[in-house]
Amino acid sequence: xxxxxxxxxxxxxxxxxxxxxxxxxxxxxxxxxxxxxxxxxxxxxxxxxxxxxxxxxxxxxxxxxxxxxxxxxxxxxxxxxxxxxxxxxxxxxxxxxxxxxxxx
Amino acid sequence: xxxxxxxxxxxxxxxxxxxxxxxxxxxxxxxxxxxxxxxxxxxxxxxxxxxxxxxxxxxxxxxxxxxxxxxxxxxxxxxxxxxxxxxxxxxxxxxxxxxxxxxxxxxxxxxxxxxxxxxxxxxxxxxxxxxxxxxxxxxxxxxxxxxxxxxxxxxxxxxxxxxxxxxxxxxxxxxxxxxxxxxxxxxxxxxxxxxxxxxxxxxxxxxxxxxxxxxxxxxxxxxxxxxxxxxxxxxxxxxx
Numbered sequence: 001x002x003x004x005x006x007x008x009x010x011x012x013x014x015x016x017x018x019x020x021x022x023x024x025x026x027x028x029x030x031x032x033x034x035x036x037x038x039x040x041x042x043x044x045x046x047x048x049x050x051x052x053x054x055x056x057x058x059x060x061x062x063x064x065x066x067x068x069x070x071x072x073x074x075x076x077x078x079x080x081x082x083x084x085x086x087x088x089x090x091x092x093x094x095x096x097x098x099x100x101x102x103x104x
Numbered sequence: 105x106x107x108x109x110x111x112x113x114x115x116x117x118x119x120x121x122x123x124x125x126x127x128x129x130x131x132x133x134x135x136x137x138x139x140x141x142x143x144x145x146x147x148x149x150x151x152x153x154x155x156x157x158x159x160x161x162x163x164x165x166x167x168x169x170x171x172x173x174x175x176x177x178x179x180x181x182x183x184x185x186x187x188x189x190x191x192x193x194x195x196x197x198x199x200x201x202x203x204x205x206x207x208x209x210x211x212x213x214x215x216x217x218x219x220x221x222x223x224x225x226x227x228x229x230x231x232x233x234x235x236x237x238x239x240x241x242x243x244x245x246x247x248x249x250x251x252x253x254x255x256x257x258x259x260x261x262x263x264x265x266x267x268x269x270x271x272x273x274x275x276x277x278x279x280x281x282x283x284x285x286x287x288x289x290x291x292x293x294x295x296x297x298x299x300x301x302x303x304x305x306x307x308x309x310x311x312x313x314x315x316x317x318x319x320x321x322x323x324x325x326x327x328x329x330x331x332x333x334x335x336x337x338x339x340x341x342x343x344x
Binding site: 002003004005006007008009010011013014015017018019020021022023024025026027028030034035036037038039040041042043044045046047048049050051052053054055058059060061062063068071072075076079080083085086088089092093096097100 | 201
């Protein structure tokens, strides 16, 4: 029951975040000066997610940190060039496996 | 709605190992049972927060602390919501309220790049379709991990796929030089804020990145105004 409640409360708060401006307050609640800069949300949040993941210790028995950083950099270059997520994913995983194989 | 499914679906491939891993962590958790685990995938529907919550519950954390941590980790959706709000402003409110629940990182990433000429109704249906599909898949994957257990060997490193995905989404979301500033500063700040409590580091780092980009943008447009050159350092982005 405790676990159930924890997820219910967590879910309600998450919903409030998601619905905040889209459904509850509306776009008019956003000041014009801020609205202009909302296009920087995606690059900033996604970069923070990537870097904090790369900084973490990888799971035991999986590819190491150096291989991951190399693969991430090459995948970044690939997606910048091709603009394709599937190609980027394939390239990134192949580079990761190669780098990990070379590291051993 | 189908447009949303079509554009979000390719981004869900790297979510497969992530969802299965969540199912496995629920299956092996002494405190979180299968029913509560599935409930979290319906209700919270955000992988990293769910994983952290399962871990905290296993370590005996109280429900308020767990809920608070989920809120903080998921507070990035406030920024997503603000960014999408202008695009969906003209759509019926009930549709915006319903769609909000399924607005995930991936759905936001694609919807954020929709042109505003598409109209509010199109944008909100796009979010709803892509999100509903994601919710269904996420629950199937959670159940799959619960039932199958450790089906994918750790040595294949498929946990990395989701990191690659966010990296790709980051690159695709950059449309001008200030966007590069947002990514570089947000990423660098994440290294410094990693130790902040309850997973708040990500949120703080992201805000610092957006702030830096806003500052860069303001200075750049001021200089442009002084030079009087033709406006905008932006290059047109591809719209899905």
